[in-house]
Amino acid sequence: MERNEETPSTRERLLREAEILFARKGYHAVSVREITDAAGCNLASVNYHFGNKESLYIEVFRSLWMERAAVIRKRFEEKAGSGGMESMESVVRGLAEAFLEGPLTDEERLLHAQLVIREMIQPTKAFQVVFTMAMKPFLENIATRLRPFLAPGMSDEELILNIFSVFSMVLYFNFARTAVSRLTDKPYDPDFIRTLISHIVRFSLHGLGPEKPGDPGP
Amino acid sequence: MERNEETPSTRERLLREAEILFARKGYHAVSVREITDAAGCNLASVNYHFGNKESLYIEVFRSLWMERAAVIRKRFEEKAGSGGMESMESVVRGLAEAFLEGPLTDEERLLHAQLVIREMIQPTKAFQVVFTMAMKPFLENIATRLRPFLAPGMSDEELILNIFSVFSMVLYFNFARTAVSRLTDKPYDPDFIRTLISHIVRFSLHGLGPEKPGDPGP
DNA sequence: CTCCGTTTTAAACATGCGTATAATACAAAC
DNA sequence: GTTTGTATTATACGCATGTTTAAAACGGAG
Numbered sequence: 001m002e003r004n005e006e007t008p009s010t011r012e013r014l015l016r017e018a019e020i021l022f023a024r025k026g027y028h029a030v031s032v033r034e035i036t037d038a039a040g041c042n043l044a045s046v047n048y049h050f051g052n053k054e055s056l057y058i059e060v061f062r063s064l065w066m067e068r069a070a071v072i073r074k075r076f077e078e079k080a081g082s083g084g085m086e087s088m089e090s091v092v093r094g095l096a097e098a099f100l101e102g103p104l105t106d107e108e109r110l111l112h113a114q115l116v117i118r119e120m121i122q123p124t125k126a127f128q129v130v131f132t133m134a135m136k137p138f139l140e141n142i143a144t145r146l147r148p149f150l151a152p153g154m155s156d157e158e159l160i161l162n163i164f165s166v167f168s169m170v171l172y173f174n175f176a177r178t179a180v181s182r183l184t185d186k187p188y189d190p191d192f193i194r195t196l197i198s199h200i201v202r203f204s205l206h207g208l209g210p211e212k213p214g215d216p217g218p
Numbered sequence: 219m220e221r222n223e224e225t226p227s228t229r230e231r232l233l234r235e236a237e238i239l240f241a242r243k244g245y246h247a248v249s250v251r252e253i254t255d256a257a258g259c260n261l262a263s264v265n266y267h268f269g270n271k272e273s274l275y276i277e278v279f280r281s282l283w284m285e286r287a288a289v290i291r292k293r294f295e296e297k298a299g300s301g302g303m304e305s306m307e308s309v310v311r312g313l314a315e316a317f318l319e320g321p322l323t324d325e326e327r328l329l330h331a332q333l334v335i336r337e338m339i340q341p342t343k344a345f346q347v348v349f350t351m352a353m354k355p356f357l358e359n360i361a362t363r364l365r366p367f368l369a370p371g372m373s374d375e376e377l378i379l380n381i382f383s384v385f386s387m388v389l390y391f392n393f394a395r396t397a398v399s400r401l402t403d404k405p406y407d408p409d410f411i412r413t414l415i416s417h418i419v420r421f422s423l424h425g426l427g428p429e430k431p432g433d434p435g436p
Numbered sequence: 437c438t439c440c441g442t443t444t445t446a447a448a449c450a451t452g453c454g455t456a457t458a459a460t461a462c463a464a465a466c
Numbered sequence: 467g468t469t470t471g472t473a474t475t476a477t478a479c480g481c482a483t484g485t486t487t488a489a490a491a492c493g494g495a496g
Contacts, residue, residue, distance in 0.1 A: 010443080010444080024340065025246075025340065026244055026246060026247075026340065027247075028243075028244060028246035028247040029244075029245075029246040031482075031483065031484085032483080032484060032485085033482085033483080033484095041444075041445095042443095042444055042445050042446080043445090043446090043484095043485095044444075044445070044446085044485085044486080044487090045443090045444070045445090046484090046485095047484085047485060047486075048443075048444080049443095052484075052485075053484065053485090088426055092426070114339055114340075117335070117339055118339065120393060120394045120396065120397055121332055121335055121336065121393050122242065122243065122244065122332075123396050127396070131397065131400065135397060135401075136401065139401060146426075150426065150427065151427055154427070157402055157404075157413075158417070160401055160402055161402070161413075161414070161417045161421075162417075162421060162426055164387075164390065164391075164394075164398060164401075165387050165390075165417070165418070165421045167390070168386045168387045168389070168390030168391075168394075169382075169383050169386045169387075171386070171390065172382065172383075172385070172386030172389065172390070173382075173386075175338060175339050176338045176382075176386075178338065178341050178345070179338055179349065179353060180382060182349065183353075183354065183357060183378055183382075184375055184378055184379070186375075195375075195379075196379070199376070199379045199380075199383070200383070203379075203380060203383045203425060204425050204426055205425045205426055206424065206425045207420075207421060207422050207423045207424045207425040208306060208310070208364075208368065208380055208422055208423055209368065209369055209372070228473080228474080249452075249453065249454085250453080250454060250455085251452085251453080251454095259474075259475095260474055260475050260476080261454095261455095261475090261476090261477095262455085262456085262457090262474075262475070262476090262477095263473085263474070263475095264454090264455095265454085265455060265456075266473070266474080267473095270454075270455075271454065271455090
């Protein structure tokens with residue numbers, strides 16, 4: 001069964017190339033021929049191994065996307081296990097690091113974000129998988145981790161919205177690279193990513209920061 | 219020339235239907251026939267009025283999208299003109315309100331966000347238009363408005379990242395409605411949108427809030 | 437070698453696509 | 467009423483699409 005190393009099977013090659021193309025261009029902009037050409041196999045392979053194009057797309061989420069989500073989550077929890085989450089800051093930092101410089105390569109992170117963003121804009125059958133098996137449990141995980149550090153009066157809804165806000169930044173700085181790069185005039189290199197992580201952590205903890213003491217009004 | 223009221227011209231109808239379909243389903247998932255059927259005109263109309271499908275897509279951005287962006291921006295600046303922006307909070311609130319409950323209808327806001335998000339994930343020719351004529355000037359506008367209230371030591375880059383973070387939330391709560399609704403168990407009605415705006419303002423100003431005073435660790 | 441289940445292949449299918457063409461309808465100008 | 471320029475229509479073209487089919491290649495078991 002497992003042939004992960006060396007020579008990936010046709011099925012495996014199809015999944016990998018399909019993920020890249022679907023993420024970059026979207027489902028409808030990618031043709032089956034494009035995928036099979038990239039995977040170096042016959043046109044009919046997609047139908048043989050997956051039934052049809054849509055099932056291949058969903059399988060990309062079920063196996064590759066979910067695997068990456070698990071890797072990110074694992075990294076996040078390892079940090080917790082090694083006693084690195086004893087403050088609000090460390091939880092948020094762990095989150096930002098897991099998504100922005102975690103165990104995945106840069107290209108993998110981009111693919112991962114692109115795929116899920118497309119599903120969030122326009123949910124398909126794959127969204128159900130992503131939502132119930134990754135988003136929901138991960139959000140609940142983070143919620144329980146943050147709870148002990150938060151003001152006692154904070155409602156569950158407030159907490160969820162707070163976590164969404166952290167997520168929104170993490171996602172944004174992954175998928176809006178073109179805009180961010182152009183406006184900051186910085187390439188997405190490891191240095192800049194560290195800057196982004198620091199920013200997310202600081203903003204999540206203190207927002208825009210304390211107002212300037214002086215009176216700015218007339 | 220202007221026939222905006224009553225009976226929109228074929229050209230106008232094409233633009234309007236095209237925007238809805240492109241926003242909902244993405245460029246490649248929409249066929250020319252689908253657009254002309256929705257607009258109640260002949261298949262060849264797209265080629266007659268716009269040359270080809272791609273030019274129609276770009277024209278949607280140039281006219282409809284840009285018009286909406288101008289409406290949002292105008293609303294934001296009106297608030298400034300009436301002296302409503304004499305604090306950091308009021309600027310952020312003005313921004314969140316302009317995007318989340320501003321002058322546009324709910325459907326228009328959704329279309330607007332969907333179109334731009336698609337371009338941010340995968341920039342096409344339309345991105346250039348959006349970037350130089352809307353994103354960049356608006357960001358600079360906000361930057362100069364926020365400057366007087368911020369800590370003097372804050373660099374331009376920090377400021378840009380801060381504004382991005384506010385934007386990321388505004389965008390997220392527009393396009394990730396499915397996920398947000400499912401996890402909070404709330405529909406996107408005016409009430410909930412007001413909650414979202416309050417949240418964005420509070421989070422932007424103070425982040426997750428002050429840590430609980432007690433010692434949470436072992 | 438032969439058999440047999442699995443995988444890969446080449447070829448064809450029907451359908452839908454974007455675009456082009458040429459004929460028609462329309463409406464104002466003369 | 468005829469002309470003229472614009473707008474709309476029906477229709478067709480060439481091509482790419484997802485999917486199917488049936489034959490071929492493969493690889494271990496008997």
